[in-house]
Amino acid sequence: MAGKANGRKARNGRNGGGGTTMNDIARHAGVSPMTVSRALSDPSSVSEKMRRKVDAAVRQFGYLPNRIAGSLSSKRSNVVGLVVPSIRNSLYAAMIHAISDVARANGLHLMIANSGHRLEDEEALVSALLAQRVCGLVLHNTAHSKRLRELLARTDIPVIETGNLPAKPIDMVVSYSNFDAARAMTGHLGRLGYRRIGFVTLPLRDNDRSRERRRGYFAALKELGLPADPGLVLEAPGGFAEGADALVRLVQTHPDIDACFFAGDVLAVGALFECQRRGWAVPGRVAIASFDDLDLLRHTVPTVTTLRIPRQDIGRRSAELLVNRLRGASPQKVRIDVGFEIVQREST
Amino acid sequence: MAGKANGRKARNGRNGGGGTTMNDIARHAGVSPMTVSRALSDPSSVSEKMRRKVDAAVRQFGYLPNRIAGSLSSKRSNVVGLVVPSIRNSLYAAMIHAISDVARANGLHLMIANSGHRLEDEEALVSALLAQRVCGLVLHNTAHSKRLRELLARTDIPVIETGNLPAKPIDMVVSYSNFDAARAMTGHLGRLGYRRIGFVTLPLRDNDRSRERRRGYFAALKELGLPADPGLVLEAPGGFAEGADALVRLVQTHPDIDACFFAGDVLAVGALFECQRRGWAVPGRVAIASFDDLDLLRHTVPTVTTLRIPRQDIGRRSAELLVNRLRGASPQKVRIDVGFEIVQREST
DNA sequence: CCGTTCTGTGGTATCGCTACCAACCTATAG
DNA sequence: CTATAGGTTGGTAGCGATACCACAGAACGG
Numbered sequence: 001m002a003g004k005a006n007g008r009k010a011r012n013g014r015n016g017g018g019g020t021t022m023n024d025i026a027r028h029a030g031v032s033p034m035t036v037s038r039a040l041s042d043p044s045s046v047s048e049k050m051r052r053k054v055d056a057a058v059r060q061f062g063y064l065p066n067r068i069a070g071s072l073s074s075k076r077s078n079v080v081g082l083v084v085p086s087i088r089n090s091l092y093a094a095m096i097h098a099i100s101d102v103a104r105a106n107g108l109h110l111m112i113a114n115s116g117h118r119l120e121d122e123e124a125l126v127s128a129l130l131a132q133r134v135c136g137l138v139l140h141n142t143a144h145s146k147r148l149r150e151l152l153a154r155t156d157i158p159v160i161e162t163g164n165l166p167a168k169p170i171d172m173v174v175s176y177s178n179f180d181a182a183r184a185m186t187g188h189l190g191r192l193g194y195r196r197i198g199f200v201t202l203p204l205r206d207n208d209r210s211r212e213r214r215r216g217y218f219a220a221l222k223e224l225g226l227p228a229d230p231g232l233v234l235e236a237p238g239g240f241a242e243g244a245d246a247l248v249r250l251v252q253t254h255p256d257i258d259a260c261f262f263a264g265d266v267l268a269v270g271a272l273f274e275c276q277r278r279g280w281a282v283p284g285r286v287a288i289a290s291f292d293d294l295d296l297l298r299h300t301v302p303t304v305t306t307l308r309i310p311r312q313d314i315g316r317r318s319a320e321l322l323v324n325r326l327r328g329a330s331p332q333k334v335r336i337d338v339g340f341e342i343v344q345r346e347s348t
Numbered sequence: 349m350a351g352k353a354n355g356r357k358a359r360n361g362r363n364g365g366g367g368t369t370m371n372d373i374a375r376h377a378g379v380s381p382m383t384v385s386r387a388l389s390d391p392s393s394v395s396e397k398m399r400r401k402v403d404a405a406v407r408q409f410g411y412l413p414n415r416i417a418g419s420l421s422s423k424r425s426n427v428v429g430l431v432v433p434s435i436r437n438s439l440y441a442a443m444i445h446a447i448s449d450v451a452r453a454n455g456l457h458l459m460i461a462n463s464g465h466r467l468e469d470e471e472a473l474v475s476a477l478l479a480q481r482v483c484g485l486v487l488h489n490t491a492h493s494k495r496l497r498e499l500l501a502r503t504d505i506p507v508i509e510t511g512n513l514p515a516k517p518i519d520m521v522v523s524y525s526n527f528d529a530a531r532a533m534t535g536h537l538g539r540l541g542y543r544r545i546g547f548v549t550l551p552l553r554d555n556d557r558s559r560e561r562r563r564g565y566f567a568a569l570k571e572l573g574l575p576a577d578p579g580l581v582l583e584a585p586g587g588f589a590e591g592a593d594a595l596v597r598l599v600q601t602h603p604d605i606d607a608c609f610f611a612g613d614v615l616a617v618g619a620l621f622e623c624q625r626r627g628w629a630v631p632g633r634v635a636i637a638s639f640d641d642l643d644l645l646r647h648t649v650p651t652v653t654t655l656r657i658p659r660q661d662i663g664r665r666s667a668e669l670l671v672n673r674l675r676g677a678s679p680q681k682v683r684i685d686v687g688f689e690i691v692q693r694e695s696t
Numbered sequence: 697c698c699g700t701t702c703t704g705t706g707g708t709a710t711c712g713c714t715a716c717c718a719a720c721c722t723a724t725a726g
Numbered sequence: 727c728t729a730t731a732g733g734t735t736g737g738t739a740g741c742g743a744t745a746c747c748a749c750a751g752a753a754c755g756g
Contacts, residue, residue, distance in 0.1 A: 021712055032736045037714060047734065062502065064479045068425065069712035072416045072741050076714095079459070079480070088445045090438055097436045100462055104473075109480060111427070112460050114448055125452075131412045132427070132457060154410060240647040269644075276624075276649040296617070296644070299588040301624040369742055380706045385744060395704065417742035420711050424744095 020061045029057035040065055071133065079109045080322060081129035084140045085117045089238075091265075091292055091311055092140060095162070098315025099138060106323045108135070115141070119206050123148040130155065136322040142166035142173070143208040158325040160318045164209050165337060172325075172334040174318045178209045181307050181340045182216030183223075185261055185289055188305075188342050190224035194259035194287055197221070198232045200246045200271075201263045213263045213291070232257065236267060243270030248278075251286060259287035259348065265294040265306065272300055272347065287348040302346030310338050368409045377405035388413055419481065427457045428670060429477035432488045433465045437586075439613075439640055439659055440488060443510070446663025447486060454671045456483070463489070467554050471496040478503065484670040490514035490521070491556040506673040508666045512557045513685060520673075520682040522666045526557045529655050529688045530564030531571075533609055533637055536653075536690050538572035542607035542635055545569070546580045548594045548619075549611045561611045561639070580605065584615060591618030596626075599634060607635035607696065613642040613654065620648055620695065635696040650694030658686050 026033040031050055039046045039054035046054075057063070071077040080103055084092040096112065103110055111129060115122040123145045129137065136157050142164045144152075152159055152170050159171040164178050189197050199217045202210045214233065221228050232254060236242040243262060250257050262268035268290035275282045282288055282302055290297055293308040317336060325331065374381040379398055387394045387402035394402075405411070419425040428451055432440040448458055459477060463470040471493045477485065484505050490512045492500075500507055500518050507519040512526050537545050547565045552558045562581065569576050580602060584590040591610060595618075598605050610616035616638030623630045630636055630650055638645055641656035665684060673679065 022714095023712080033712090034714080034736060035734085038735090041714085045734085050735085062499070064475060066420075066481060066712055067479045068416055068420045068481050069741090070714070072414075072420050072743085073712075073714040075741070077416065086445070087448060088438070088441045090436070090441070093436045093438070093441055096460075097434075097462070100435060100460070104461070109459050109461070109476065111457055112444075112448070113452070113457070114445065127412060128457065131415045133414060133416050151410070240643060244647075270647055273647045273649055295588060299592075299618060299621045301621055371742080381742090382706060382744080383704085386705090389744085393704080398705080414742055417711090418744070420713085421742075421744040423711070 020063045022063075022065065025054065025057045025061065025063050028060070029053040077133045077135045078107055079111050079132065079134050080319075081126070081132070081134035081137045082110055082112045082140075083122055083125050083129070083138070084112070084114050087112065087114045090294065091309075094311040095140070095315035095318075098312040099319045102316055102319030102323065106319075108323070117203075117206060119143070119145045119148070123151070126151065130157075135326055136160070138162065138318050138322070141208075142169070142175075143206065144170075156331075158322050158331070160321060162314055162318055164212060165335070166208075169333060169335060171331070172318075172321050172336075174314050174321065174334075174336045174338060176309055176314075176338050176340045178212035179216040179219070181291070181309070182213035182261075182263065183220040184216075184340070184342060185291070185307055186217045186220030187223060188344070189259050189261060189287065189289060189348060190220065190226065192259075192287070192348055194348075195226060196229075196232065196254065196257045196259070197226070198234070198247075198250045198254070198257050198260040199263070200234045200236055200243065200250075200260065200267055202236070202238055202267070204235060210263060217261065229254075238264045238266050240266055240270030240273065243267030244274035245270075247271035247274055247286070247288075251280075257286060259283070259289065261289045261291075263291050265290045265292045265297060268304055268306070269294075269296060269300065272302075272304060276301075282347050289348050293343060297345070305345045305348040306343050308341040308343050310340075313338050368411045370411075370413065373402065373405045373409065373411050376408070377401040425481045425483045426455055427459050427480065427482050428667075429474070429480070429482035429485045430458055430460045430488075431470055431473050431477070431486070432460070432462050435460065435462045438642065439657075442659040443488070443663035443666075446660040447667045450664055450667030450671065454667075456671070465551075465554060467491070467493045467496070471499070474499065478505075483674055484508070486510065486666050486670070489556075490517070490523075491554065492518075504679075506670050506679070508669060510662055510666055512560060513683070514556075517681060517683060519679075520666075520669050520684075522662050522669065522682075522684045522686060524657055524662075524686050524688045526560035527564040527567070529639070529657070530561035530609075530611065531568040532564075532688070532690055533639070533655055534565045534568030535571060536692070537607045537609060537635065537637060537696060538568065538574065540607075540635070540696055542696075543574060544577075544580065544602065544605045544607070545574070546582070546595075546598045546602070546605050546608035547611070548582045548584055548591065548598075548608065548615055550584070550586055550615070552583060558611065565609065577602075586612045586614050588614055588618030588621065591615030592622035593618075595619035595622055595634070595636075599628075605634060607631070607637065609637045609639075611639050613638045613640045613645060616652055616654070617642075617644060617648065620650075620652060624649075630695050637696050641691060645693070653693045653696040654691050656689040656691050658688075661686050 022033050022036050026036045035050050036054050039051050100110055113125040138160045140163045142161045161173045162175045165175050201214050204210045218228050234246045236246045272288055290304050290306040293306050297304040297306050370381050370384050374384045383398050384402050387399050391399055461473040486508045488511045490509045509521045510523045513523050549562050550558045566576050582594045584594045620636055638652050638654040641654050645652040645654050
């Protein structure tokens with residue numbers, strides 16, 4: 001004996017499967033390990049009789065196949081890697097949720113990492129995910145470090161970028177255009193008759209999405225024939241208080257401001273609450289527009305005009321593209337623009 | 349040649365590491381594979397000279413070690429499994445974020461799954477995670493299916509339950525008491541002088557947390573010497589509209605209601621907005637209290653009295669417990685009550 | 697100067713599963 | 727009754743790493 005119980009410690013021995021291996025199941029079912037493998041991964045490829053024997057043994061031992069061994073052997077994994085700038089943000093949460101659903105329906109698992117908006121961290125996390133041999137990647141970011149681009153260029157797993165429509169995608173992209181969206185909303189405000197439109201942006205550093213939005217704002221002003229006043233643009237970290245603060249500063253330095261477009265929904269809501277507090281009529285004193293259709297914006301008083309970005313669609317379609325590619329679809333570059341929609345509400 | 353390129357298809361061939369294996373690195377560095385393994389996993393165990401040779405070869409090839417093979421061989425994985433009722437909910441997001449940070453600082457990855465509040469799904473997901481040989485589990489739920497309890501009993505990986513303080517924990521628990529929290533808030537409202545306190549609960553089915561909260565509400569009423577009127581209790585799915593609707597119904601059926609305690613923050617905010625819309629003074633007409641300290645509640649007008657649950661602490665401490673156990677801490681049952689705090693604000 | 701400890705390195709044997717090929721058995725046709 | 731095809735089953739050889747043991751040379755004491 002000792003034949004099996006060799007020297008190595010069985011540290012993780014009874015990992016749920018009771019430490020049982022496929023060989024044990026095979027022995028007890030009186031079939032070969034290969035038959036067990038087949039019975040579990042493709043039941044239709046074995047005879048009814050074999051299947052029953054295997055199933056019985058599996059149930060008896062509560063056997064759970066070791067996917068680590070399976071992945072190593074088959075050189076295929078069933079884990080998708082996902083890197084988002086922040087897990088805490090509900091925008092990403094909606095996307096993650098959709099990806100998770102599609103993934104699960106296709107037998108895939110999700111390994112989620114958050115980069116905290118730091119490109120170096122994104123690079124390190126993707127490396128780690130590749131070391132885990134994920135079968136696909138979704139990155140909510142399109143402005144990568146040089147080394148990450150090189151790393152991804154050498155990979156042959158499918159990669160999906162989202163969050164923006166980049167000029168030079170790595171592989172597949174599913175997103176909307178931050179530029180177009182911000183331009184459209186600014187234009188919308190102009191057409192509603194607002195003339196002094198402020199703009200509050202999220203941090204611009206290492207964030208092409210923020211920069212694109214600001215570019216869109218300026219482009220729209222130009223199209224509207226309105227002067228671009230840099231004093232009407234403020235950069236603020238995301239947060240209710242920061243949004244409130246930004247609006248107050250804009251109103252105080254530019255009393256003629258008649259509308260303000262916030263490039264982040266939390267900023268907008270913070271500003272709205274501040275208006276309630278100060279008794280500033282919205283949109284009477286100042287109109288407020290937001291970015292991203294948080295559920296919340298539909299319920300505040302007044303309700304807030306915003307851009308609806310189909311976050312869930314982005315997640316779903318990203319996952320579907322991944323699944324298709326894993327199923328053998330040819331690796332052609334795909335670029336899906338899911339678009340956006342202006343939702344006109346009471347605040348403008 | 350062909351020596352390496354044997355019959356098997358290299359489907360996942362160049363997974364980021366260029367398909368390079370440790371053997372390749374060893375050959376090119378002129379050392380044994382074992383030295384490469386050691387140089388990478390514990391550089392101090394290898395001489396300066398060897399380390400440099402290995403590092404050079406690793407950089408030259410952009411080699412990424414295959415953790416799947418590593419895990420299989422070492423019977424150790426560096427992936428933690430996490431099951432939450434809903435990824436979309438920001439409460440869980442705060443906890444996930446904290447877990448993610450601690451995990452990352454300790455070289456661990458996160459596999460996240462959402463059960464959608466369904467116990468059968470939780471069971472299936474945990475099975476799948478165990479099959480992936482996760483090195484630890486965090487479950488945001490304490491009311492498991494019988495089969496899941498059996499499954500987990502046979503496992504020897506650390507398991508953390510959270511979301512409630514169960515009577516019979518599986519392994520380790522990090523949570524607060526939903527009963528105590530709801531009781532404390534209801535008592536608080538009573539001590540503020542409110543006499544007709546409504547209660548709006550989230551769905552009770554398959555959710556021990558909701559049930560505990562309701563139990564706490566009734567316990568507090570008893571202690572306050574107030575009658576328990578079942579008509580003052582409403583069950584509502586989470587959502588702004590649902591909260592608004594619940595409050596309106598309570599006010600219409602019980603005009604003497606003077607306070608309402610919502611067991612979910614979104615419900616409370618929805619109700620608050622409805623009050624703004626209808627011009628009902630808060631707390632003049634009806635006081636509003638909430639559960640869970642969403643950032644939002646600190647900024648609404650009026651600000652909302654609520655229970656602060658240290659979600660981030662829960663995540664951090666859960667992860668720390670896991671890490672300690674993985675580092676060899678003895679498997680003793682741990683039960684951490686992180687407590688809660690009543691945050692009295694303008695709405696009551 | 698030799699034996700002993702210590703440190704660093706290499707070889708071998710798996711980890712638990714799946715791909716591939718070969719062998720078998722039952723059908724069906726000639 | 728034999729030949730060919732089709733559908734199942736089993737054996738073997740890895741997947742790419744690590745654990746363990748053995749061993750070579752350096753460092754040390756008597």
